[in-house]
Amino acid sequence: MHSDKRGREFYILAIFFAVFVLFLYGPLSAILILSFQGPNGGLTFPLNGVSVHWFTNLFETQAVGDFGGSFRRSLLLGLMVMIVTVVVSLLAGLAFRRGFIGATALFYLAVASLVVPSIIISLGIGVLFQQIGLQPSWFSSAFGAHLTWTLPFGVLIMFAVFNRFSPAYEEAARDLGATSWQTFRHVLLPMIAPSLIGVGLFGFTLSYDEFARTLMTAGTFNTLPLEIYGMTTNVTTPVLYALGTVTTVFSFLVIAGTLGLIVHLNRRRQRS
Numbered sequence: 174m175h176s177d178k179r180g181r182e183f184y185i186l187a188i189f190f191a192v193f194v195l196f197l198y199g200p201l202s203a204i205l206i207l208s209f210q211g212p213n214g215g216l217t218f219p220l221n222g223v224s225v226h227w228f229t230n231l232f233e234t235q236a237v238g239d240f241g242g243s244f245r246r247s248l249l250l251g252l253m254v255m256i257v258t259v260v261v262s263l264l265a266g267l268a269f270r271r272g273f274i275g276a277t278a279l280f281y282l283a284v285a286s287l288v289v290p291s292i293i294i295s296l297g298i299g300v301l302f303q304q305i306g307l308q309p310s311w312f313s314s315a316f317g318a319h320l321t322w323t324l325p326f327g328v329l330i331m332f333a334v335f336n337r338f339s340p341a342y343e344e345a346a347r348d349l350g351a352t353s354w355q356t357f358r359h360v361l362l363p364m365i366a367p368s369l370i371g372v373g374l375f376g377f378t379l380s381y382d383e384f385a386r387t388l389m390t391a392g393t394f395n396t397l398p399l400e401i402y403g404m405t406t407n408v409t410t411p412v413l414y415a416l417g418t419v420t421t422v423f424s425f426l427v428i429a430g431t432l433g434l435i436v437h438l439n440r441r442r443q444r445s
Contacts, residue, residue: 201421208414216411227415240416243400246311250396251381253312254319258327258376259369266331283328286321291385294321299389310392318386323376330375334368363442367435374431378424 207214211222231240265283269276286294298318302309309315342364346356384398391399397420404413 204414204417204421207411208418210411210414214411216409216414227411228419230410230412231415231419239395239400243395243397244420246394247381247397250311250316250319251377253316254323254380255373255377257320258323259373261324262327262331262372263365263369265328266335269332270335280328284325287325291322291383292388294318295386295389302390308392309390311387311390311394311396314390314392315387315396318390319380319383322383322386323379326375326379327372330368330372334365338365363438366438370431370435370438374428377427381424 206220207216207218208227209223209225210220210227211224212226214221269280295318298314299309302314307313338361342360343356346360347353351359382398383396384402387396387399395403401413401416401420404416
């Protein structure tokens with residue numbers, strides 16, 4: 174008869190996982206609950222009534238903070254970074270499928286920014302823009318700073334995808350008379366589309382939430398992470414928690430929508 178005794182390692186891992194979940198979802202749960210404070214509620218427990226007052230307050234004119242503007246800037250910046258990350262990562266993955274002189278050095282150069290502290294990159298880009306007479310802004314210097322964070326991840330993901338991709342599918346298409354573009358469009362691209370969507374989601378979320386690489390490069394107008402950080406020093410109402418809840422829900426909706434699109438593409442590919 175099979176014994177169901179669990180070793181000490183199981184309980185150690187179980188405790189570690191429980192602590193991990195607590196640190197991950199505990200603060201989110203606290204912010205979510207406190208965002209439903211009553212109109213006279215404060216920033217701490219216990220709740221002084223339950224209402225959606227602070228969510229409606231987000232759409233009113235604030236004495237401090239630019240919720241709408243910072244959200245639009247973060248959204249546009251995230252979309253810009255997502256598009257460039259997907260395109261460049263795809264092209265890099267295709268290029269590195271065939272060896273060329275300097276490929277190894279170029280690869281390490283591309284991923285080197287992952288080991289450099291983010292605040293150093295932010296400071297360096299901000300100083301560089303000032304030295305050449307350009308004003309740092311969210312759509313130029315911050316855009317470049319974010320790409321130094323998202324592109325290495327996108328390239329690494331595409332390398333892993335193409336390492337598992339069999340060239341036999343492309344060879345079969347060419348044997349049937351398909352051109353290089355037709356092979357790419359009708360064979361290669363549909364098969365790697367879920368991975369490209371994953372790269373896009375990764376690039377968007379990394380950019381949307383990025384703080385350190387935006388700190389010295391955003392210029393005059395804040396992105397949403399910078400705006401939230403600035404509000405922590407002068408906002409004394411639960412409207413800050415309401416903003417955190419809204420942005421968190423938005424992030425989960427983006428992730429859920431992307432996963433739904435990937436599932437749809439996989440089912441469509443299986444039916445074809």
